[in-house]
Amino acid sequence: MQTFKNNSAAAIVLTIADRIVENRAYLSEIDGKIGDGDHGVNMAKGFGMAAEQLKGQDTTLGQAFEVLGNVLMDEIGGSMGPLYGVMFTEFADKLKGHDDVDPKVFSSMLHAGLEGIQSIGSAKVGDKTLLDALVPAIEAFDGAIAASRSFDSALDALVEAAETGRDSTLNLVAKIGRSARLGERSLGVLDAGATSCAIILKEISIAAKSRLH
Amino acid sequence: MTVKQAQPRKNVSSKDNPSEPFDAMPLRYGDDPYVWACWLYYEDGMTQGDIAEAMGISRATVNSYLAEARERGIVNISIEPARLASLTVAQELKRHFGLVDCLVVPSDDKARSLIERLGGAGAQALQRLLKSGDTIAVAWGRTVLSIGERALAPGLQDVTVVQATGGTRASFGYTPELCASSIADAVGGKLINISAPAIVSSNDIRDMFMREPLIESQFQTLARANKALFGISSLRPNSTIHTSGFFESVSLQDYLARNAVGVVAGRFIDGHGRAISGPLDERTIGISLEMLKNIELRIAVAGGFDKVPAILAMLRGGYANVLITDAATARGILNADGVPEIDQRGAHRGRVDSLPAASKTTQRIYTKKFLNNPDRVVDELLEGIVKSHVHLLHPIDKSHRALVARNGPRSGKVGLVIGGGAGHEPGFYGYVGKGLADAVAIGNIFSSPPPGPILRCTEAASGGEGVLFVYGNYAGDVMNFEMAAEMAEAKGIPVRTVLTTDDIASSPLEDREGRRGVAGNLFIFKVAGAACDLGFSLAKCETLTRKANDRTYTVGVALEPCSMPQTRRHNFDIGPDDIEFGMGIHGEPGVVREKMMTADAITDRVMDRIFSEMKPAAGDQVAVLVNSFGATPLMELYILFRRVEQRLNAKGVTIVANWVGHYCTSLDMVGASISILHLDDELTVLLNHPCDSVTLKMS
Numbered sequence: 001m002q003t004f005k006n007n008s009a010a011a012i013v014l015t016i017a018d019r020i021v022e023n024r025a026y027l028s029e030i031d032g033k034i035g036d037g038d039h040g041v042n043m044a045k046g047f048g049m050a051a052e053q054l055k056g057q058d059t060t061l062g063q064a065f066e067v068l069g070n071v072l073m074d075e076i077g078g079s080m081g082p083l084y085g086v087m088f089t090e091f092a093d094k095l096k097g098h099d100d101v102d103p104k105v106f107s108s109m110l111h112a113g114l115e116g117i118q119s120i121g122s123a124k125v126g127d128k129t130l131l132d133a134l135v136p137a138i139e140a141f142d143g144a145i146a147a148s149r150s151f152d153s154a155l156d157a158l159v160e161a162a163e164t165g166r167d168s169t170l171n172l173v174a175k176i177g178r179s180a181r182l183g184e185r186s187l188g189v190l191d192a193g194a195t196s197c198a199i200i201l202k203e204i205s206i207a208a209k210s211r212l213h
Numbered sequence: 214m215t216v217k218q219a220q221p222r223k224n225v226s227s228k229d230n231p232s233e234p235f236d237a238m239p240l241r242y243g244d245d246p247y248v249w250a251c252w253l254y255y256e257d258g259m260t261q262g263d264i265a266e267a268m269g270i271s272r273a274t275v276n277s278y279l280a281e282a283r284e285r286g287i288v289n290i291s292i293e294p295a296r297l298a299s300l301t302v303a304q305e306l307k308r309h310f311g312l313v314d315c316l317v318v319p320s321d322d323k324a325r326s327l328i329e330r331l332g333g334a335g336a337q338a339l340q341r342l343l344k345s346g347d348t349i350a351v352a353w354g355r356t357v358l359s360i361g362e363r364a365l366a367p368g369l370q371d372v373t374v375v376q377a378t379g380g381t382r383a384s385f386g387y388t389p390e391l392c393a394s395s396i397a398d399a400v401g402g403k404l405i406n407i408s409a410p411a412i413v414s415s416n417d418i419r420d421m422f423m424r425e426p427l428i429e430s431q432f433q434t435l436a437r438a439n440k441a442l443f444g445i446s447s448l449r450p451n452s453t454i455h456t457s458g459f460f461e462s463v464s465l466q467d468y469l470a471r472n473a474v475g476v477v478a479g480r481f482i483d484g485h486g487r488a489i490s491g492p493l494d495e496r497t498i499g500i501s502l503e504m505l506k507n508i509e510l511r512i513a514v515a516g517g518f519d520k521v522p523a524i525l526a527m528l529r530g531g532y533a534n535v536l537i538t539d540a541a542t543a544r545g546i547l548n549a550d551g552v553p554e555i556d557q558r559g560a561h562r563g564r565v566d567s568l569p570a571a572s573k574t575t576q577r578i579y580t581k582k583f584l585n586n587p588d589r590v591v592d593e594l595l596e597g598i599v600k601s602h603v604h605l606l607h608p609i610d611k612s613h614r615a616l617v618a619r620n621g622p623r624s625g626k627v628g629l630v631i632g633g634g635a636g637h638e639p640g641f642y643g644y645v646g647k648g649l650a651d652a653v654a655i656g657n658i659f660s661s662p663p664p665g666p667i668l669r670c671t672e673a674a675s676g677g678e679g680v681l682f683v684y685g686n687y688a689g690d691v692m693n694f695e696m697a698a699e700m701a702e703a704k705g706i707p708v709r710t711v712l713t714t715d716d717i718a719s720s721p722l723e724d725r726e727g728r729r730g731v732a733g734n735l736f737i738f739k740v741a742g743a744a745c746d747l748g749f750s751l752a753k754c755e756t757l758t759r760k761a762n763d764r765t766y767t768v769g770v771a772l773e774p775c776s777m778p779q780t781r782r783h784n785f786d787i788g789p790d791d792i793e794f795g796m797g798i799h800g801e802p803g804v805v806r807e808k809m810m811t812a813d814a815i816t817d818r819v820m821d822r823i824f825s826e827m828k829p830a831a832g833d834q835v836a837v838l839v840n841s842f843g844a845t846p847l848m849e850l851y852i853l854f855r856r857v858e859q860r861l862n863a864k865g866v867t868i869v870a871n872w873v874g875h876y877c878t879s880l881d882m883v884g885a886s887i888s889i890l891h892l893d894d895e896l897t898v899l900l901n902h903p904c905d906s907v908t909l910k911m912s
Contacts, residue, residue, distance in 0.1 A: 025780060032785055038659050038799075041779045045588065045657065078634070078660035079689030082696065120692055176688065 002151035003100040004211035010054050010064035012207040017051035017068075019203050020044055020196065031192035034174060034185070039080065039192040046076040046084075062095030079121075080193065083130070084200075086116035103145045103154060106208070110138045127175035128186060130193035137162035137201050152212055155205040159198075166190065166198040240316045240338055241303045246270075247285070250278040252300065269809070271789045302543040306536060309552055313510065313534045314338075320541040327516050327539060332359025334537050335514040336399075339442070340366045342510060342535065343400055345817050346863035348373040348437050350500055351396045352478040353381075353389040354444030356514045361395025370821060371863035372402035375434045377443065378479045378499025379411035389499075396442065405434045409498045411479060412460070416495040423498070435500055441508045443533075445515040446476040447523040460493070467491050475523025477513075477532050478505055484522060486530020505532055512537065521545040580776040580783070580881070590778040591635045591657055598642050602907050605646050609673050614655050615666035616642055617673040620905070621651035627745045627754045628652070628674025629681050631738060632667060633690060634659045637798055639908040640734065640877040648904030648911070649742035650674075650683070654697075658777060658880070659799040661689035667697035671706055679707035679751035683741050683758060685730025685798075686712040709755040713737050715765040715888060717826055718795030718804050731798045732840040732877035733765035733888035736900070739909065743902035761896060766827050768819040769886035771796035771803060771842060775879050794818065798842070798879045798886075812849065816856035819887050824864070827891050831865030836890040836900055839873045842882035847874060850885060857887055870900060876908065 020027075020043050027040030050068040059067075065088045073085030090112040098105050114134055123129040125136075140161030144154035169191035173184060242249040246268065253259045253267060254275075261279070265272040303317040316338055318330045325333075335356065343349060343366050351357060351374055366372075374397035380390050390406055397404035408431065409422045422428050446454040448469060454460065454476055465473075471489050473481040480502050481489040488502050505511065513533030515524050518541060525546050527533060538546070585593060595613035599606060609615040622628055631641045632654030645653045652670035656662035671680050682698060684690050691712070698708040713730030715737070720727045730737075740761035744754040771793045774783040787793060787806075792815070795804030810818075829835070839854045841847075850873050861868060869892065877886075892900065904911050 028777065028780055029782075032783075038657070038777065041777065042657055042660055074663050074665050076660070077656040077663040077689065077693055079687075079692055081661075081663050081689070082692040120696075121688070 001102055002212045003102045004208050004213070006060045006062055006095055006098055006101055008058055009061035009207075009211065010057060010059040012061055012204060013054055013064040013068055014051050015207055016200055016203040017047035019199050020047040021051075023196070023199060027192050027196055030190050030195060033189045034191075038078070039196065042076050042078050042080060043084075043196055046072045046081065049075060060095065061101070062092045062098075065089070065095065066092035080196075082120055083117050083193075086120055087113035090116035101208070103141075103151050106151075107138070107142055107145065110134075110141065114138060121176075123176045126172060128169050128172040128191045128194070129176055130191070130197035132169050132172065132191065133162045133165040133194040133197040133201065136165040137198075152209045155209050159202045159205045162198040162201040166194045169194045239307075240314045240341060241300050247278050247282045250275055251282050254279055256301075274789045299540045299543075302540055302547065305547060305552060306538075306543055309547060309550065310528045310536070311534075312528075312536055314342075315535065316537045317543045318516075318537075318539050320539045328355055328359045330539065331356050331514055331516050331537060332363045335360035335442070335512070336363035336365070338512060338514075338535065338537055339364045339396075339400070342512065343369060343372065343440065344813060345370040345372065345821070346859050347440050348375060348434065349396070349402070349440040349442060350375050350377040350435055350438035350505075350508065351393040352377040352441070352443035352500070353387055353392045354446065355387050356444040356516075357392045357442060358387040358395055360442070360514060361392060361399050364396065364399035366400040368821075369400055369402070370824065371860070372400050373405060373434060373437075374400065374402040375405040375431070375438055376407045377435065377441065377505075378497075379407045379409040379413075381411050405431055407431050407435070407498065411499055412493060412496050413498060414496065419496055419498055428498075436504065438508050440510045440512070441478075441500075441505060442512045442514070443478050443505075445513060445520060445523045445527050447517075447520045448473055448475060448481075449519050452519070474526045475520075477502065477527055477530075482523075482526050482530055482532075484526050484529075486526045486528070486532065502530075502532065510535060514538070516542045518542060518545055521549055525549050579781040582776075582778055582781060582881075584778055584781075587779045587781075591655070594635060594638070595655060602642075605905070605907055606642060609652070609666075609669045612666070614662060615652065615669040615673070616645060616655070617652040617670065618645045618647065618650070618906070620647040621645065621649075622674050622676050624676045625678060626676040626748060627678045627681055627751045628671070628676055629683065629738075629741055629745045629754075630654065630667065630670045630674050631683050631734075632656070632662050632670065632694070633684055633687075634661060634799070636880050637877050639875065640798075641738075643876075643908030644735070644738040644742070644906055646904060646906030646909075648746045648902055649906045649909060650738060651745075656693075658779075661687065661693045664693050664696040664700060667694055668700045671697060671701040671708065672704070675701075675706045679709065681741060681745065681751060681754050681758065682708060682710040683713060683734075683737060684710075685734060686714050686727070687729060707751060709751055711737070711741070711755060711758040711762060713762050713765075715762065715767040716769070716795070716797065717766050717822065718768045719797065722826060729797055730762075731767045731769060731888075732838060732886045733767040733890070735838055735840075735872065735876050735909070736765045736836060736888065736890040737761045739902075739904065740896060740899045742904060743899035746902060746904075747899075757895070757899065761890065761899075764827075764891040764893075764896065765888060766823045766891070767838075767886050767888040768794065768822050769796045769798070769803070769842065769884060770794050770815055770819065771882055771884035772809075773844070773883035775843060775882035777880070792884075796842075796879075796882075796884055798877055812852045813856045816853050816887070817860070820857060820860045823887070823889055824860075827889060829861075829864055829866045829891065833866045834869045834892040834897065835861065835866055836892060837861070837868050837871040838876060838886075838888040838890075839871075840876045840886045840888065841874065841878060842884040842886070843875070843878035844881045844883040845885050850874065853885055853887065869897065 024040040024044035031039035050071040069088030091109050094109040094112045137158045141154050141158040144157040174186035253264045261275045265275045299317040299319050303315045307315040318334045376393035378389050413419050468481045472483045473489050474484045479499050511533045512535040514537040516539040606616045629650045631650040634656040636658040641653050651674035654662040654666040654670045714728035715733030716729045716731040719729045741758040744757040774785045776783050793803035793806050839850045854873050
């Protein structure tokens with residue numbers, strides 16, 4: 001059974017933060033087409049602040065997620081602050097006490113994050129939100145494991161499903177948040193939340209894969 | 214054929230033209246900006262830069278219009294000769310007599326009679342020129358009736374049509390009563406007749422009539438008219454004036470002997486347009502020539518070669534500033550006034566130089582802003598606010614993300630906490646102070662504050678009677694404020710929330726609770742702050758605030774996007790000639806995108822939408838807020854306010870308080886919103902309650 005170490009894996013959060021900061025302008029731009037154009041800016045600010053706090057610290061992935069979740073929750077505001085804040089806090093909670101992360105722990109982590117988001121937001125799959133990337137990604141991961149595929153192959157499935165889910169938001173009409181006022185005019189534009197979620201899931205997966213043994 | 218050099222065009226829009234570019238496209242071009250652009254370019258020899266200025270659009274758009282016009286064959290097919298002649302002559306009439314506009318119908322249309330064609334043209338003009346809230350005086354005549362039979366101006370509100378003269382016996386088919394009522398029917402206006410004969414038997418009888426309260430009130434309406442529609446009668450032997458019955462009781466010889474050449478609204482004028490006094494003056498009940506000239510927009514419709522002297526006299530007298538006539542008559546008028554033959558002018562001025570290909574607009578990508586570190590914009594903003602308003606506000610903690618009113622919270626009073634993203638200055642710190650909010654939580658640009666500062670505000674505002682949260686209905690704000698509310702409840706502070714939902718364009722009435730909160734917040738904060746300051750219970754404060762929210766109606770219109778300090782790029786696109794109705798205060802794209810139109814047309818669109826929900830009755834009272842989105846200057850806000858006042862006034866609604874300025878902005882967005890608070894006695898008291906904050910001060 002493939003696993004990766006929870007210990008000393010805080011670098012995973014740093015690489016996620018790097019990607020988010022890199023994509024700051026892109027995320028704001030796609031957000032600006034149907035939202036207020038601040039998604040990249042606020043995400044970069046939160047992830048950047050968390051990275052500052054984590055740099056040079058030798059913490060577990062769980063502890064790093066907790067720092068990230070708290071920063072997002074306490075400092076960012078908006079809707080992404082609480083939503084991603086609760087997701088990473090829940091991730092941290094599920095990793096507690098696990099030295100080795102196996103597919104089961106990883107899956108329970110993803111599910112806890114999803115449930116946290118659903119406890120404060122009212123979106124469903126198809127509403128053109130980050131759930132359109134997150135939910136199919138979790139399903140693909142669980143499906144691959146159930147089909148006895150390896151951890152790394154399941155992570156590939158997760159990334160692929162997240163990106164397919166992200167792309168599916170192109171053809172969705174926003175049902176929630178500010179872009180929901182646009183109705184049909186939100187068609188043809190990616191959802192910024194689904195896009196950032198796909199970035200996050202991809203970075204976690206790549207980093208986890210490289211640490212599997 | 215005389216070919217006259219093209220005049221350099223210094224006054225493309227004459228100074229007494231009350232309208233702006235583009236929507237103010239002169240009538241003669243119909244509704245087609247391509248034709249207009251082509252005309253200015255090919256026929257007038259204007260440069261593309263001058264055309265851009267004249268049309269109120271970008272140079273790049275002019276270029277693309279010309280290119281597309283060529284592609285579409287608009288300029289390859291030569292302009293139909295009759296229409297070309299009409300356009301030329303209309304333009305010359307406008308210039309020569311200093312008219313606001315002029316419409317000339319081709320003369321060689323054999324299919325319809327002149328009266329029918331003038332009626333059609335007049336109907337078209339009326340549709341363009343008549344606006345909601347107008348009072349139009351309508352005189353009598355065959356042409357006026359022909360307009361009434363063809364006009365259709367749907368969608369107008371509060372139009373009053375007032376008969377310009379007294380009545381006549383119905384021995385002819387176009388009595389003053391019938392003319393006014395046909396126009397009123399056509400435009401859906403309220404009809405005010407003059408309940409008196411046009412001409413009575415003596416001066417005494419006239420005076421008696423004029424003293425009657427009913428007639429007096431009808432004349433008051435007539436005096437309020439801002440538009441007039443009338444024909445012109447000639448006094449030639451074949452004129453219908455002799456058979457109309459209008460002047461049946463007197464001989465016209467007196468007037469002819471004094472060189473009368475025409476009749477305008479029942480009054481005689483000479484060849485120079487001067488009023489001719491005569492025996493009828495003291496016996497006529499109707500609009501005087503002086504009253505007529507005081508009306509802002511005066512539309513004369515007349516044609517036929519026999520009327521040339523009469524129309525010329527009318528124009529010389531300045532009785533009309535819009536003329537609708539036919540090409541033959543128009544040429545006759547110009548010839549009679551010494552203007553050289555202009556028939557074929559311009560036909561040989563076609564350009565031979567080729568057009569540059571439509572170039573892509575070279576837009577600057579980054580906007581200029583006063584910045585130090587883009588990531589510290591909000592912190593630096595808050596530092597400035599705290600230092601500037603040190604006597605009113607102080608920060609609860611070092612971050613300045615939670616500010617409390619120095620003279621706000623007190624024991625025994627319900628606390629009021631407001632908040633939201635930065636970028637809306639003076640939203641929302643401007644509404645913190647005595648009689649208003651006790652504390653404000655401030656987020657990042659266009660982004661809700663996190664729960665932490667909201668909680669600190671709640672604790673600071675709490676006076677033991679609970680705390681009311683009032684903030685705009687946005688998903689992010691709701692999440693963060695709800696978390697803060699839970700935390701406050703856990704600390705024993707009861708919290709009630711009112712989400713503001715005044716943006717009526719953001720969702721249909723059925724989904725009223727899903728609407729977002731925008732500039733109308735000002736009214737809702739004001740009412741909530743007063744209720745708290747008066748020492749009402751938390752439940753009562755909540756009820757009153759909810760009522761203020763239910764009775765506040767806002768619609769915003771964006772002209773240009775805003776740009777975020779971090780990116781310094783526009784965060785949405787809007788076409789060079791487009792505007793957007795229903796724009797939110799974060800630059801969320803609006804609900805309907807339209808072509809640029811006049812300030813009044815925009816205001817009318819907004820007010821119609823507001824009225825459709827507010828359903829005001831005469832005698833109602835309101836408060837009005839005309840708010841800039843950031844980059845729209847006060848000058849334009851007052852132009853909007855002026856029209857808002859006209860529309861409310863036309864409905865008999867009184868404005869008891871108004872605010873015009875920057876009250877809830879969206880960074881540097883160009884645009885404005887109009888908010889109306891539909892008052893009742895209870896809300897009026899709360900609105901007038903004293904307060905002292907950065908933005909609102911009332912004593």
